[in-house]
Amino acid sequence: MAEVKNYKVTSEMVTCKKCGYVINGALGDNGEGPKKGDFSVCGKCATIGRYNEDFSVTPMSEGALEIMSEADPEGYEAIQKIVGIIKKLAMKFKI
Numbered sequence: 501m502a503e504v505k506n507y508k509v510t511s512e513m514v515t516c517k518k519c520g521y522v523i524n525g526a527l528g529d530n531g532e533g534p535k536k537g538d539f540s541v542c543g544k545c546a547t548i549g550r551y552n553e554d555f556s557v558t559p560m561s562e563g564a565l566e567i568m569s570e571a572d573p574e575g576y577e578a579i580q581k582i583v584g585i586i587k588k589l590a591m592k593f594k595i
């Protein structure tokens with residue numbers, strides 16, 4: 501199994517505002533976990549959100565996603581791949 505180097509377990513919980521799923525960890529690209537403005541994808545319902553200063557996550561609106569898809573097509577595509585993986589896993593394991 502590949503080692504995940506940038507996984508941060510925090511004492512703070514993040515609750516998905518759409519489905520209520522609670523997590524206490526996150527992947528970051530700097531070894532310190534996510535920072536304000538980083539993207540989040542709920543591990544249960546695959547809602548895309550962005551981290552706030554206090555580690556909470558605000559779901560992105562359809563309009564914001566549309567703007568992102570035009571401004572950063574590669575980033576948008578990468579996030580959509582993650583969304584697809586989570587949805588497949590959710591269907592497979594019925595979560």
Ligand SMILES: [Zn+2]
Binds near residue numbers: 516543547
């Ligand atoms: Zn969710």
